[in-house]
Amino acid sequence: xxxxxxxxxxxxxxxxxxxxxxxxxxxxxxxxxxxxxxxxxxxxxxxxxxxxxxxxxxxxxxxxxxxxxxxxxxxxxxxxxxxxxxxxxxxxxxxxxxxxxxxxxxxxxxxxxxxxxxxxxxxxxxxxxxxxxxxxxxxxxxxxxxxxxxxxxxxxxxxxxxxxxxxxxxxxxxxxxxxxxxxxxxxxxxxxxxxxxxxxxxxxxxxxxxxxxxxxxxxxxxxxxxxxxxxxxxxxxxxxxxxxxxxxxxxxxxxxxxxxxxxxxxxxxxxxxxxxxxxxxxxxxxxxxxxxxxxxxxxxxxxxxxxxxxxxxxxxxxxxxxxxxxxxxxxxxxxxxxxxxxxxxxxxxxxxxxxxxxxxxxxxxxxxxxxxxxxxxxxxxxxxxxxxxxxxxxxxxxxxxxxxxxxxxxxxxxxxxxxxxxxxxxxxxxxxxxxxxxxxxxxxxxxxxxxxxxxxxxxxxxxxxxxxxxxxxxxxxxxxxxxxxxxxxxxxxxxxxxxxxxxxxxxxxxxxxxxxxxxxxxxxxxx
Amino acid sequence: xxxxxxxxxxxxxxxxxxxxxxxxxxxxxxxxxxxxxxxxxxxxxxxxxxxxxxxxxxxxxxxxxxxxxxxxxxxxxxxxxxxxxxxxxxxxxxxxxxxxxxxxxxxxxxxxxxxxxxxxxxxxxxxxxxxxxxxxxxxxxxxxxxxxxxxxxxxxxxxxxxxxxxxxxxxxxxxxxxxxxxxxxxxxxxxxxxxxxxxxxxxxxxxxxxxxxxxxxxxxxxxxxxxxxxxxxxxxxxxxxxxxxxxxxxxxxxxxxxxxxxxxxxxxxxxxxxxxxxxxxxxxxxxxxxxxxxxxxxxxxxxxxxxxxxxxxxxxxxxxxxxxxxxxxxxxxxxxxxxxxxxxxxxxxxxxxxxxxxxxxxxxxxxx
Numbered sequence: 001x002x003x004x005x006x007x008x009x010x011x012x013x014x015x016x017x018x019x020x021x022x023x024x025x026x027x028x029x030x031x032x033x034x035x036x037x038x039x040x041x042x043x044x045x046x047x048x049x050x051x052x053x054x055x056x057x058x059x060x061x062x063x064x065x066x067x068x069x070x071x072x073x074x075x076x077x078x079x080x081x082x083x084x085x086x087x088x089x090x091x092x093x094x095x096x097x098x099x100x101x102x103x104x105x106x107x108x109x110x111x112x113x114x115x116x117x118x119x120x121x122x123x124x125x126x127x128x129x130x131x132x133x134x135x136x137x138x139x140x141x142x143x144x145x146x147x148x149x150x151x152x153x154x155x156x157x158x159x160x161x162x163x164x165x166x167x168x169x170x171x172x173x174x175x176x177x178x179x180x181x182x183x184x185x186x187x188x189x190x191x192x193x194x195x196x197x198x199x200x201x202x203x204x205x206x207x208x209x210x211x212x213x214x215x216x217x218x219x220x221x222x223x224x225x226x227x228x229x230x231x232x233x234x235x236x237x238x239x240x241x242x243x244x245x246x247x248x249x250x251x252x253x254x255x256x257x258x259x260x261x262x263x264x265x266x267x268x269x270x271x272x273x274x275x276x277x278x279x280x281x282x283x284x285x286x287x288x289x290x291x292x293x294x295x296x297x298x299x300x301x302x303x304x305x306x307x308x309x310x311x312x313x314x315x316x317x318x319x320x321x322x323x324x325x326x327x328x329x330x331x332x333x334x335x336x337x338x339x340x341x342x343x344x345x346x347x348x349x350x351x352x353x354x355x356x357x358x359x360x361x362x363x364x365x366x367x368x369x370x371x372x373x374x375x376x377x378x379x380x381x382x383x384x385x386x387x388x389x390x391x392x393x394x395x396x397x398x399x400x401x402x403x404x405x406x407x408x409x410x411x412x413x414x415x416x417x418x419x420x421x422x423x424x425x426x427x428x429x430x431x432x433x434x435x436x437x438x439x440x441x442x443x444x445x446x447x448x449x450x451x452x453x454x455x456x457x458x459x460x461x462x463x464x465x466x467x468x469x470x471x472x473x474x475x476x477x478x479x480x481x482x483x484x485x486x487x488x489x490x491x492x493x494x495x496x497x498x499x500x501x502x503x504x505x506x507x508x509x510x511x512x513x514x515x516x517x518x519x520x521x522x523x524x525x526x527x
Numbered sequence: 528x529x530x531x532x533x534x535x536x537x538x539x540x541x542x543x544x545x546x547x548x549x550x551x552x553x554x555x556x557x558x559x560x561x562x563x564x565x566x567x568x569x570x571x572x573x574x575x576x577x578x579x580x581x582x583x584x585x586x587x588x589x590x591x592x593x594x595x596x597x598x599x600x601x602x603x604x605x606x607x608x609x610x611x612x613x614x615x616x617x618x619x620x621x622x623x624x625x626x627x628x629x630x631x632x633x634x635x636x637x638x639x640x641x642x643x644x645x646x647x648x649x650x651x652x653x654x655x656x657x658x659x660x661x662x663x664x665x666x667x668x669x670x671x672x673x674x675x676x677x678x679x680x681x682x683x684x685x686x687x688x689x690x691x692x693x694x695x696x697x698x699x700x701x702x703x704x705x706x707x708x709x710x711x712x713x714x715x716x717x718x719x720x721x722x723x724x725x726x727x728x729x730x731x732x733x734x735x736x737x738x739x740x741x742x743x744x745x746x747x748x749x750x751x752x753x754x755x756x757x758x759x760x761x762x763x764x765x766x767x768x769x770x771x772x773x774x775x776x777x778x779x780x781x782x783x784x785x786x787x788x789x790x791x792x793x794x795x796x797x798x799x800x801x802x803x804x805x806x807x808x809x810x811x812x813x814x815x816x817x818x819x820x821x822x823x824x825x826x827x828x829x830x831x832x833x834x835x836x837x838x839x840x841x842x843x844x845x846x847x848x849x850x851x852x853x854x855x856x857x858x859x860x861x862x863x864x865x866x867x868x869x870x871x872x873x874x875x876x877x878x879x880x881x882x883x884x885x886x887x888x889x890x891x892x893x894x895x
Binding site: 340455468478483 | 649676
C-alpha cells in the first residue's frame with residue numbers, strides 16, 4: 001500500500017520546490033549565495049549546466065553569477081559581448097566602483113552587456129526556464145532580479161528541401177526544427193506588422209514554445225479564440241511534435257480524416273495566413289499546423305498557384321479522381337465480379353473469368369491479400385534506408401507480384417487493381433489525407449463484399465455522411481461543396497478547378513467577412 | 528461560431544425537399560398516370576402539381592405563423608395539449624408507416640435487380656442503420672449531405688432524359704384530351720399524394736435559419752419537381768406507349784433498360800442507374816427516420832434526439848415486414864392512403880389555421 005502511495009507521489013509534479021504545474025516555487029533572494037544554492041539544488045546532477053561565479057570591479061568587491069546550458073548557447077555572444085565586457089572592461093573604465101555602487105544593477109543591465117536581446121525577470125522559475133531554453137542568466141549580488149541575455153544558438157540542420165511536399169516550380173525551402181527559424185521563414189514572406197507571432201508554452205516538463213501566426217485584421221476572431229481556448233484546455237508533460245498538438249485540439253478524434261493540415265512548406269503556410277488561417281508553429285517540429293482546414297485544402301499544392309491555371313485545374317481534377325479511386329476501386333471490383341458480372345461487357349467478363357480460373361480464393365480474399373501485401377511493402381519501404389528501400393520495392397512489387405500471378409495465387413487483374421489503387425493514393429498531395437482514404441478503402445471493401453453494388457453504395461454513403469458531419473473549428477469539412485452559400489459560392493472558384501488567378505480576387509471562407517478583397521486589377525485585359 | 532447550431536440554410540432545405548419529393552413517386556408516377564388517363568397522363572401530373580402547390584400554401588402559411596414551433600408545439604398551443612399530442616402521435620404513425628412501406632418497396636426492388644440471392648431483411652436493416660447513422664449526426668449534416676446527393680440524383684436523371692429523347696415517339700401521346708374531366712380530376716387528386724412529403728414542412732420551421740421564405744422555397748421546389756415529373760411522364764409514355772407503361776411496375780427502370788450509352792464500359796445501365804434510386808430512397812428513409820425521432824423528442828420534450836433514433840429502427844423494420852409480397856405492400860399503401868393521406872395535407876392544417884385565427888395565436892404575416 002505504501003509502495004503505491006509512493007508511486008502516486010512520484011507521479012505528481014508537486015514537490016517542495018515545484019508547484020502542480022512543475023513551476024519552480026523558490027523565491028529569488030537578494031543574497032547571491034542563496035540564489036546560487038537554490039540553483040544548485042535545482043540543477044543538481046545536470047551535467048550540461050555551466051555556471052560560474054566571478055567577481056568584478058578593480059577590487060573584486062562585487063560578485064556575479066552566470067549560468068547557461070552547454071552548447072545550447074552561442075559561445076561567441078557570451079564571451080565577446082558579456083564576459084569580456086564585464087570582466088575586462090568594467091575594471092578598466094571609469095566611473096569607479098564606489099561611485100556607482102548604488103546603481104550597479106542598472107549600470108550593468110544598460111551598459112555592461114553588448115547585445116540587444118536583454119530582459120530581466122523577477123522569478124526563479126522564469127530564470128530557470130530561460131536557461132533551459134538556451135539563454136544565459138546573470139545574477140548580481142544584492143538584487144532579487146535576474147538578467148536574461150538572449151544567447152540561443154544551438155546546432156540545427158538548417159533550411160533544407162521539403163521532402164514530403166515536393167513541387168516542380170516554386171520555392172524549395174522547408175520548415176526546420178527551430179521555432180525561430182520557422183517564424184523567420186514566414187516573416188520573410190509577409191512583411192507586415194499585422195502578422196502577429198503570439199507565443200505560448202505548452203507542456204509542464206517540455207515547456208515547448210508554440211507560436212500562433214496570423215494576420216490580425218484578416219483572421220476570424222471567433223476561430224482565434226477557439227484555438228487559444230483549445231490550446232489552454234489541456235495539461236501535458238511534453239509536446240514533441242506538432243502532431244501531438246494536432247491530436248489534442250482537433251474536433252473529432254474518431255475520424256480517419258485529418259482535420260488540421262500540417263505543412264512543411266513556408267510558402268504554403270504564408271498563403272494560408274494570407275487567407276486568414278492560423279498557423280501553429282511548434283518548436284522542434286518541421287511541420288506547421290494550419291487551422292481551420294477543409295478537405296479542399298488537402299487537395300491544393302502550393303504549386304497550383306505558381307503554374308498556369310488550365311494545367312493546374314486539370315491536375316486538381318485528377319487529384320480528386322485519384323482520391324475517389326484510391327478508396328473505391330477495390331470495392332467496386334469486388335462488387336462487380338462477385339455480384340454483378342452481367343454488368344461488365346461480355347469480353348471483359350470472359351477475360352476476368354479466364355484469368356481467375358485457377359485462383360483458389362474468392363475475389364475478396366484475393367484483393368484483401370494483395371492490399372495487405374502492398375501495405376506491408378509500403379511500411380517496409382519507409383523503415384529501410386534509401387537504397388535498400390528501393391530494393392524492397394523491386395523485390396516486392398515486381399518479383400513477388402509476378403511470381404504470385406504465375407503461381408496462380410492471385411489473378412493479374414487484381415494486381416492491376418491494387419497497383420492502380422496505390423498509384424492513385426500517391427497522387428493526393430497531402431499524406432495525412434491519403435491515410436484516411438487508405439483506411440476507408442477497407443470499409444468499402446467490406447461493404448461491397450457483403451452486399452455487392454448496393455453495399456458499395458452504402459459504404460460510400462457512410463463515408464459521405466461522416467465527411468459532411470465533420471467540422472474543423474466551426475467550418476464544415478466539406479466546405480466549398482456544402483453550405484457554400486455562406487460565402488456566396490465564392491470558394492468554388494478554387495476547388496475542383498482552379499480558375500485563373502485574377503478571378504480569385506476574394507479571400508476564402510477562413511477570412512473575416514468584411515476583409516474579403518485580396519486582389520484588384522487596374523486595367524483589365526480587353527477593356 | 529457560425530453554423531454551430533443545428534440549423535440549415537434555406538437552400539439546403541430546398542434541396543432536401545427536392546430529394547424527398549422526388550422519390551418513389553418518380554418511379555411509379557408514369558404507371559399511375561397512365562392507369563388514370565392513358566396518353567393524357569402528363570396532364571394529370573400538371574394538375575397534381577397545382578394541387579401540391581395549394582397544399583404547400585396551406586402548410587407553409589401555418590408553419591410560418593409559428594416560426595419557432597414544430598407541429599407538436601403549435602397544435603398543442605392551438606387545440607390544447609392532449610389534442611396536440613394525439614395529433615402528433617397520429618403524424619408519427621403515418622410517417623412510420625410511410626417510411627416502412629418505402630423501405631419495403633426499396634428492399635424488393637434492390638432484391639429484384641441487384642441482389643437476387645440476398646435476404647430482403649439484410650437489405651432493409653443495412654439501409655436503416657446507414658440512415659440512423661445520418662440521423663444521429665443531426666439535421667445540419669442531413670442538409671449538407673443533401674447538397675452532395677443532389678448531384679448524384681440529378682445528373683443521372685438528366686442523362687437518362689438526354690439519352691432517351693431520341694427514341695421517344697411523340698405520336699404515342701396522341702390523341703390529346705380524350706379523357707373525361709372527372710377522370711382527370713380524380714387522377715390528379717390521387718397523384719397529388721406523391722407530393723405528400725411536403726407535410727415535413729410542418730416540422731422544419733425551427734430547423735431553418737430564416738423560416739420567412741418557407742413558402743417561396745416550397746413553391747420553387749414543387750414547381751421544379753412537377754416540371755421534371757411531367758417531362759419524365761411524357762418521355763415514358765412516348766417510349767412505351769400508354770398500354771405498356773401501365774403494365775410495367777417500375778416504368779422508369781424500364782426506361783433505363785431501353786437506353787444504350789454508346790461506348791459505355793458497363794452493360795445494363797439500369798443497374799448503374801440504381802445508384803440514383805438508392806440514394807434518393809436513402810434520403811427519403813433517413814428523412815422519415817429523422818422526423819419520427821424528432822416528433823418523439825418534441826413530444827417527450829427532451830433536448831437530445833440522438834438516443835431516440837435507434838429505438839425507431841425496430842418499429843419501422845417490423846412494420847416493413849408485415850406485407851407478404853410486393854403486391855400486398857402496394858395494396859396496403861393504397862388502403863392506408865384512402866384513410867390517412869389527405870389528413871395532414873389539407874384538413875388538419877386548415878382546422879389549425881382557422882382556430883389559430885379565431886384565437887389570434889401565432890405571428891401574423893406583416894403586410895407591406
